[in-house]
Amino acid sequence: MQKPPISRYPAPGLEDAPQDVRERIEAVREKSGFVPNVFLALARRPEEFRAFFAYHDALMEKPGGLTKAEREMIVVATSGLNHCQYCVVAHGAILRIRAKNPLIADQVAVNPLKADLNARERAMLAFALKVAERSYAIDEEDFVALAPHAFSYEDIWDIAAIAALFAMSNRLANAFAIRPNEEFYLMGREPRR
Amino acid sequence: MQKPPISRYPAPGLEDAPQDVRERIEAVREKSGFVPNVFLALARRPEEFRAFFAYHDALMEKPGGLTKAEREMIVVATSGLNHCQYCVVAHGAILRIRAKNPLIADQVAVNPLKADLNARERAMLAFALKVAERSYAIDEEDFVALAPHAFSYEDIWDIAAIAALFAMSNRLANAFAIRPNEEFYLMGREPRR
Amino acid sequence: MQKPPISRYPAPGLEDAPQDVRERIEAVREKSGFVPNVFLALARRPEEFRAFFAYHDALMEKPGGLTKAEREMIVVATSGLNHCQYCVVAHGAILRIRAKNPLIADQVAVNPLKADLNARERAMLAFALKVAERSYAIDEEDFVALAPHAFSYEDIWDIAAIAALFAMSNRLANAFAIRPNEEFYLMGREPRR
Amino acid sequence: MQKPPISRYPAPGLEDAPQDVRERIEAVREKSGFVPNVFLALARRPEEFRAFFAYHDALMEKPGGLTKAEREMIVVATSGLNHCQYCVVAHGAILRIRAKNPLIADQVAVNPLKADLNARERAMLAFALKVAERSYAIDEEDFVALAPHAFSYEDIWDIAAIAALFAMSNRLANAFAIRPNEEFYLMGREPRR
Amino acid sequence: MQKPPISRYPAPGLEDAPQDVRERIEAVREKSGFVPNVFLALARRPEEFRAFFAYHDALMEKPGGLTKAEREMIVVATSGLNHCQYCVVAHGAILRIRAKNPLIADQVAVNPLKADLNARERAMLAFALKVAERSYAIDEEDFVALAPHAFSYEDIWDIAAIAALFAMSNRLANAFAIRPNEEFYLMGREPRR
Amino acid sequence: MQKPPISRYPAPGLEDAPQDVRERIEAVREKSGFVPNVFLALARRPEEFRAFFAYHDALMEKPGGLTKAEREMIVVATSGLNHCQYCVVAHGAILRIRAKNPLIADQVAVNPLKADLNARERAMLAFALKVAERSYAIDEEDFVALAPHAFSYEDIWDIAAIAALFAMSNRLANAFAIRPNEEFYLMGREPRR
Secondary structure, X not given: OOOOOOOOOOOOOHHHOOHHHHHHHHHHHHHHOOOOHHHHHHOOOHHHHHHHHHHHHHHHOOXXXXXXXXXXXXXXXXXXXXXXXXXXXXXXXXXXXXXXXXXXHHHHHHOHHHOOOXXXXXXXXXXXXXXXXXXXXXXXXXXXXXXXXXXXXXXXXXXXXXXXXXXXXXXXXXXXXXXXXXXXXXXXXXXXX | OOOOOOOOOOOOOHHHOOHHHHHHHHHHHHHHOOOOHHXXXXXXXXXXXXXXXXXXXXXXXXXXXXXXXHHHHHHHHHXXXXXXXXXXXXXXXXXXXXXXXXXXXXXXXXXXXXXXXXXXXXXXXXXXXXHHHHHHHXXXXXXXXXXXXXXXXXXXXXXXXXXXXXXXXHHHXXXXXXXXXXXXXXXXXXXXX | OOOOOOOOOOOOOHHXXXXXXXXXXXXXXXXXXXXXXXXXXXXXXXXXHHHHHHHHHHHHOOOOOOXXXXXXXXXXXXXXXXXXXXXXXXXXHHHHHHHOOOOHHHHHHHOHHHOOOOHHHHHHHHXXXXXXXXXXXXXXXXXXXXXXXXXXXXXXXXXXXXXXXXXXXXXXXXXXXXXXXXXXXXXXXXXXX | OOOOOOOOOOOOOHXXXXXXXXXXXXXXXXXXXXXXXXXXXXXXXXXXHHHHHHHHHHHHOOOOOOOHHHHHHHHHHHHHHOOOHHHHHHHHHHHHHHOOOOOHHHHHHHOHHHOOOOHHHHXXXXXXXXXXHHHHHOOHHHHHHHHHHOOOHHHHHHHHHHHHHHHHHXXXXXXXXXXXXXXXHHOOOOOOO | OOOOOOOOOOOOOHHHOOHHHHHHHHHHHHHHOOOOHHHXXXXXXXXXXXXXXXXXXXXHOOOOOOOHHHHHHHHHHHHHHOOOHHHHHHHHHHHHHHHOOOOHHHHHHHOHHHOOOOHHHHXXXXXXXXXXXXXXXXXXXXXXXXXXXXXXXXXXXXXXXXXXXXXXXXXXXXXXXXXXXXXHHXXXXXXXX | OOOOOOOXXXXXXHHHOOHHHHHHHHHHHHHHOOOOHHXXXXXXXXXXXXXXXXXXXXXXXXXXXXXXXXXHHHHHHHHHHOOOHHHHHHHHHHHHHXXXXXXXXXXXXXXXXXXXOOHHHHHHHHHHHHHHHXXXXXXXXXXXHHHHHOXXXXXXXXXXXHHHHHHHHHHHHHHOOOXXXXXXXXXXXXXOO
């Protein structure tokens, strides 16, 4: 069986991409050793590429009250809900690395309710999953439920916004059939030492 | 009963917003006669504000195979599915104006299957709603079903991406309780002449 | 695009309707200035016409503990749940008028949880929506939850019965594709003074 | 364990009921040997009682293209969907008698897809269940699917209207906890001879 | 209309079955007066037959904290949820006999929430139905909720395991279209004396 | 954070288990290098242990038309649907090994519709997932849909029975919180050579 292409839509050659897009892609290649397919898949629409990664960086890379591992947990849990192969596999890898825990990504993807999480993480994911699944029902009580776990109002914005960003991202990856790079499957699986 | 504020999160005074954000807001005020609350609600996070509206403009304002009325139809149909008060009311107004049809927004919001739509519009919304609701099941057949209606592959990208963008937008507006401006409710309701 | 007919089934000429049906229709025309299409659509089955409006009047027009605006709220909320174009549009108009509130109908139709409602109205709609959606699970606790809001047992009967009547009505309007009159879309939208 | 009362709401003494209501109740007692509890439960609201049974008789007792057994099948199948104890048990009994089949009611209530039905009955129940569950999606194709089975347009109205009437009826019986008479459980269970 | 066969798969003649299978079948015929079709349907796979009934007996026939009527209640409630004709009809009969209650099986199958149950039975079925429907969400609170009703930890294992066994059994009976024997429909329906 | 125990129920010491149970456990330890926790968790109920593994072996280990990799695919896909951490992780490992494919288990667990499967595998999983999720609707057409893919009627029995067995197994593992051994997470992930 031949492998499917990286996406339903052909990726442009890098030489056809605008310079800033190309530079961003080269930077990620340098850092990771390979180019995650979502960069190539979106590069054919440079304006959307720029907006997507600007949004991504504003939520996932900035300083803030949520640890980077917590942010990735939100991504993996909501992407599991949405059955997004790309996001579960790629962000699962990042989560394993950021949490220094080789088991956590599979656990969160399959069933966040049975994963090895502390109370703060459970509350965070319950909120994020509600945003992902039934945001119309979010109300004051959901905010109150997060209070005992030392989340500030800005942190709660971050939780909601990350869940919302990946609501978009999951749908793009699913609709365009973006394929996770094989590298992701094995990253971060070595046991803790 | 006192009206709730424009969002669960306080909006910054415009004088506190970065200049580009302020200019964007002033431009929309000039054009529309008022500032839609989503601009104020997101202004407290300037980077997210910029990314959000850059994405929005890249999909909703650029030239392309979809008419602007068709794009707004996608927004209203998927926002109805997600029970997003802000997006149904605000984009319902824009849809009425762009489609020059005072009935269409309420019809599409309540039940896209019973709205006054032509076959192309029906096929477009069926695809958009599948992206919104079960994107994990999008497959080649869904693309094939759009072919008879003169959608190019780029048009289909646009349909999917608009549905995905508002998957995010609906969740933000719902989680942050962004309130539609009263002006939207009445816009575009005058009967056709 | 030509407008679809008022229903999937042809309406009889008024001259073919029995006298009492005709009189009822003329009375509503006199009062409203037009004949809502549901009257014409059901007139072809005079016995069902009589039973339907007798039930309607017994619940919607009689004196009782629920205000007329509250009754229309139940109709709009449950009809939104059932995606009934006719009932949302027609009763949305009546709700705007009875509540003297041009915003309330759209809010309740899109998402009752985010509408501008007081605690009594919220409790009432929560009960009505449970009757509409999962009546098999109604139990004593649901009755108890209404007690603090000054609903009598007779009022609760009314809430349940209105939700049940429109469970029927929504299904008839959906199955027969009864089209709301254009007049309804604009009624009651002028801002409060 | 003491038996619960016939309904959450107390039934009036027959002597307190208006004469026409009392006469209807006495007539059914004469015919059946007992008074089905729905008559007693609704008698406390005489106008609703009259409208309910007028609607019921207009659909269930009148001449028409559907056999009486077919009409009861619709009731049992949709009431099973809605988990309505009263309607499944009471109309299950009537279905067994009208269909002269002691097995059919339990089969239809548990799983209409696996019941001993002919193709016409299957098509009829598929339509009725769609009206009961997702009437918003009923479209021309659903009407077309019934054509090969010798249903006239008037017959289809009857199918839809019966499903709609019991959408109401199920919700009333569930919300008011109307209890089926014990007599119903055993009626019509003697094997065919 | 000819009756469908006992299953989509042909049952072997008893003379073709291994001796232990044949003896088990003869024993049940002796005890019940007929051979329930599930025995014949599974006999074509002797190893699965043995494993199935070994599991069944280990949970349904052994001594333990749950009464036999309680165990059958779990079967009927979860089989109702799964729309399994065979299990609802066959185990409904056994439940009527074990509970000495001719009404209970139909009540539990149609709507466990409205059946004549005591508090212990309600709590037991709530747990069993959660195992049947959303076992991924079972947590410590579900165990705690059973404590006031005198269920030991071993009893709770039994409740869960019975619900799980019939999750399998329902799927087998549904997929293979195993038909309940007519005898079951009438068993245990005579009123209590 | 301390690791949770292997199950909500304490596992017996092996010395307390009956000899046949102990021997089975020792055999699996010899073969795999460790004892999968499901063996320990079920050992406290020896009769259920025996029945469970007898059923398992009869379907998963016997000769037949389905390859062993295909059988594990059914397990992983249906266990993903049921959010069963134990079965997805443990059988995901076995699937990787049997299919000699380090990617397939994660793909099938997250979204079988987007996994690298051939047409036969897709048809098989569509059937298995329907058995897992809505077995009440399995009908002749589902059998017909498998015919072009060279599945015999015995093979289809196997597909259905494996899906049914893991419907049980998933519910046991979820209800009893059986924890997958850490060894499973990494097994079979080395790339093909």
